[in-house]
Amino acid sequence: MTLRKSAPQRAAANAEALRRLGAAAPVLLDVRPAGEVVPGFSRDTILTSGPTLPWPQYVGGQRAAVLGAALFEGLAANETEAERRIAEGAIKVRGCQELKCIGSLAGPYSASMPVFVVQNRAAAGDAGNFGYCSIYEGTNHRRLNYGVYDEGVRDRLRYVGDVIAPALGEAVRSTGGIPLKPIMVSALHMSDDLHSRNTAASLLFCRALFPGLLAMAATRREAAEKVVQALTEDHYFFLRLSMAAAKSTADAITGIEGSSVMSAMAFNCRGFSIRVAGLGETWFNGPHATVEAVLFKGHSQDEITWMGGESPITETIGLGGFAQAAAFPLQKYQGGSPEGMVKRNLSLYNITVGENPDFRIPFLQYRGTPTGVDIFKVLDTGIRPLMNIGVAGRDGGQIGAGTVQAPIECFQLAAKAYRERYGDE
Amino acid sequence: MTLRKSAPQRAAANAEALRRLGAAAPVLLDVRPAGEVVPGFSRDTILTSGPTLPWPQYVGGQRAAVLGAALFEGLAANETEAERRIAEGAIKVRGCQELKCIGSLAGPYSASMPVFVVQNRAAAGDAGNFGYCSIYEGTNHRRLNYGVYDEGVRDRLRYVGDVIAPALGEAVRSTGGIPLKPIMVSALHMSDDLHSRNTAASLLFCRALFPGLLAMAATRREAAEKVVQALTEDHYFFLRLSMAAAKSTADAITGIEGSSVMSAMAFNCRGFSIRVAGLGETWFNGPHATVEAVLFKGHSQDEITWMGGESPITETIGLGGFAQAAAFPLQKYQGGSPEGMVKRNLSLYNITVGENPDFRIPFLQYRGTPTGVDIFKVLDTGIRPLMNIGVAGRDGGQIGAGTVQAPIECFQLAAKAYRERYGDE
Incomplete structure (x- = not known):
């Protein structure tokens, strides 16, 4: 019974x-x-959320996103062939997090798609652990990560790639690496939650890149201008960096013996885990989360569908719904x-171990x-983690944004597993 | 008695x-x-606040700032000569606003100093009225506009110029003009008040300049990098643009027959007007305003001094103290x-004619x-306009930041003049 953990040991x-x-x-x-940088990412790998x-x-x-990525x-050559090759195992479909990637909505990755390479330099070990995230496809509501694949989506993916x-x-490498935490800390003081609003963070990131972009502009001005445009055209570019940062942060707690702290939250089309x-x-799986959403014009609540999502990794480290009182402009976007x-932000202090030393909320x-x-505080209080998310529609595409609450079943299953491993105290 | 205005006419x-x-x-x-662009700005002109x-x-x-500018x-050649030449009238010292300029703190201007040229394109008249503001000297607390002139200040002024x-x-001209209102509207959603905090606005302005700066990079990359550095090194760069925008906005109401709406607030070293x-x-003059300040380390309340300031033109158009509930990070800076x-922001609705259609507060x-x-609402309620300001020290330099309330005497004098002109209705 060496695994047995007393309450002080768990604390x-x-x-x-x-x-x-x-x-x-x-x-x-x-x-x-x-395929070049993610360990284990073979040519025939497709990743997807959850x-x-x-x-x-x-x-x-x-399913549509996975087929589209293939x-x-x-x-x-076509969906039928893709279905067959996946069924045969010639194309391997895996959850993103098996390869330290993190998926936005459906979270489709294929080998040629570019990823952000983020290293957590404070993590245990000589080099620090890595996290990866794909790049935002742009403002069009029809995107591969929202389950749509057509010529327009393909062209935008190619443009990004x-x-x-x-x-x-090139600009990132010329800087020698861009520390993301200072950007995230400042962005929380500029009304971002770093999940559904990344407006300030995207600008701050753009500013950090600017010396590299100026160097590039001497010979390739158009490319530099396009990067600036992609970074600042809406509120979302930095989200993928926030997610990669959060993944590398959360992974650093995986495997702490006796800890009952949640280290990831994710959706797939079947439920929440x-x-x-x-x-x-x-993973400890539950049913789908409950959602309160504001939908884009022309859409209705019955269209809301679940097609995956790992961006709640941001909530896992104290951002998003856990920083919503830093981002009042979100009321317009998600209600x-x-x-x-x-009030909701304050309630979450009842289920956390403590307060973030760097991520801070001006209004509080x-x-x-x-x-x-x-997880035990969640079960004791009945207060479930709250997330700010984008909402997908039945026919593909983003149809709105809202807040969701994690289902209690995941926590019940996790607590049972914890007790089986560590005992009842 | 054609000037007589009934209450409905005033409304x-x-x-x-x-x-x-x-x-x-x-x-x-x-x-x-x-000296090149401000009408009436002769080679021997020095402007200063109030x-x-x-x-x-x-x-x-x-006085030190005026002499320093000369x-x-x-x-x-030296202060004695400057004193003599001013006394003789060979150097002309005038209030900034006589020439549509607007002064930060002491507000010193001389002919070679660069100014922002801002046009209010919605103002009456074919071309719209202009407003001008000098450029931020940088992060050093010892600055000419805070009454300090020495070699370091001179070098920084030269660097700016x-x-x-x-x-x-060059970058501004290459864009064909940068609309400031959209930047200001967005910045209020990113925790700026556009008086004592301009962090987001400076970044957004920088982003608007990026295409011009990238074009410059081919031949003058270092200059472009220095501009980005100047724009983003702290929270203040955009203030001068906010002030020039506010000046051109407020001037558009000057001369509306029968209006009792305040069109400017300013300090000089003798009082508030x-x-x-x-x-x-x-101008309707009163004593100095009352101040609540947070001082930089090593300074004390008895050092606080008044050496002018026209940045409350921002409050005049509904920014700064009138938008403080948009800028919670200010608590750290000014208390x-x-x-x-x-609460303070809400109280100001009691003394205004209405609500700004564009400048909006997410938290409200x-x-x-x-x-x-x-001015009559101020007198009826006793609620005085509240401003977010930088605080100057007796020995020169910025020593902190705080909030001030306009003295009631200005409003009493203005009301008396209003009644004399328009009757007692």
């Missing part, structure tokens, strides 16, 4: 988890095709009132964001 | 003032030396609590900022 393990979440120092090092499912279980927009990569990513990568630091890489946002007199969700 | 005049304040469309057209005073009445930091311009301004002007739309360019900032569910101070 100590959770304090260590909080310490690592606070000490994380994610640095953007490069932008490269996934715990890996048997192929027949992928449905709707998430077609985009040239792994099949052939034009934006190489220039962005969490991981717990002291329980390794096991809610400022007073409600403050610079109190640190609630950080490190303890 | 209509004030509604027109509110309309013009809301309709303003300030556009940055150029950056040029004051209503023009007889030379002997300028004291302390404001020396910087080479109008005298010789390096930053020409490159900035206001203008009223229906009373032309007359106060978020709850207090909300996007309510427009209180805009258009009616």
Whole structure:
């Protein structure tokens, strides 16, 4: 029974988890095709959000996104062939997080798609662990990560891969690496939550890149201008960097013996799942989350569908819904009132181990964001983690944005597994 | 008695003032030396903040700033000569606003100093009226506009004039003009008040300049880099653009017959003054304002001194203190609590004619900022306009930041003049 953990031992393990979440120092090092830089990413790999499912279980927009990624990569000539090759195992479909990637909505990755390469330099080990995230496709509501694949989507993916990513990568490399935490800290003081609003962070990132872009402009001005345009055209560009930073931060607590702190939250088309630091890489699955959404014009609530999503990794480290009182402009985008946002944000302190030393909320007199969700506090209080998310429609595409609450079942299953491993105390 | 105004006539005049304040469309057209672009700015002109005073009445930091500007311009070889030449009238010292300029703190201008050229394209008349503002000297607390002139200050002024301004002007001209209102509207959603915090606005302005700066990079990359550095090194660069925009906005209501809406607030070293739309360019003077300040380390309250300031032109159009509930990060810089900032901001709706159609406060569910101070409402309620300001020290330099309340005497004098002109109705 050496695994048995007393309450003080669990508290100590959770304090260590909080310490690592606070000490994380994610640095953007490069932008490269996934197949070149992500360990284990073979030419025939397709990633998608959430715990890996048997192929027949992928449905709707998430299935469409996987097939679209296979077609985009040239792994099949058409959907029928892609279906067959996946079923045969010639194309391998896996959950993003198996390869330290993190998926936005359906989260489709194929080998040639560029990814942000982020290293958590404060993480244990000589070099620090890595996290990867794909690049925002742009403002069009019809995107591969929202389950749509057609000529327009393909062209935008090519534009990102052939034009934006190489220039962005060149500028990033010329800086020697861009520390992301200072950008994130400042952005929270400029009304971003770093999940559904990344307006300031995208500008601050653009400013950090600017010396590199100026150097490029001497010979390739158009490329530099296109990067600036891609970075600042709406509120979302930095989200993928926030997600890669959060992934590398959260992974640093995976495997802390005895810790009951949640280390990931993710959707796939079948439901919602969490991981717990002291329980390794096991997913604990529940039903779909409940959602309150504001929909874009012309859409209705019955269109809302689930096709995956791993961006709640940002909430896992104390951002997004856990920093909503820093981002009052979100009321226009996803609904809610400022007073409600403050109240909800405050309630989350009841389920976390502590407060973030760096991520702070001006309206709460610079109190640190609630950080490190303890699964037992969730079960004791009945307060479930709250997330700010984009909402997908039945026919593909983004149809709105809203807030969701994690289902309690994941926490019940995780607590059961924790007790089985560590005992009842 | 044709001047006599009934209450409905006054209300209509004030509604027109509110309309013009809301309709303003300030556009940055150029950056040029004051002597080249400001009508009436002769080689021997020195401007300084507040209503023009007889030379002997300028004291302390404001006098030092005027003398420093004269020396910087080479109008005298030393302070004694400058004093003599001013006394003789060979150097002309005037209040900034006589020439449509607007002064930050002591507000020193000389002919070679570069200014932002802003046109209010929505103002009455074919071309729209102009406003001008000098350029931020940089992060050093010892600056000419805070009453300090020495070699370091001179070198920084030269750097701004010789390096930053020409490159900035080139980038601005290459864009064909930069509309400032969209930047200001967005910045209020990113925790700026556009008086004491301009962090987001400076970044957004920088982003608007990027295409011009990238074009410059081919031949003058270093200059482009220096401009970006100057724009983003702290929270203040955009203030001068906010001030020039506000000046061109407020001037558009000057002369509306019968309006009791305040059209300017300004300090000089002798006191605080206001203008009223229906009373032309007359200043109504009161004593110094009362201040609540947070001082930089090593400074004490007894050092606080008054050496002028026209940045409350931003409050005049519904920004700064009138938008403080948009800028909770100010609590760290100038004191106060978020709850207090909300309460104070709300109280200002009691003294304004209406709400700004464009400048909106996310925390107040996007309510427009209180805009258009009616001097009679100030007198009826006893609520005085509140401003966010930088605080100057006795020995020169900025020593902190805080909030001030306008003295009631200005409003009493203005009301008396209004009644004399328009009757007692």
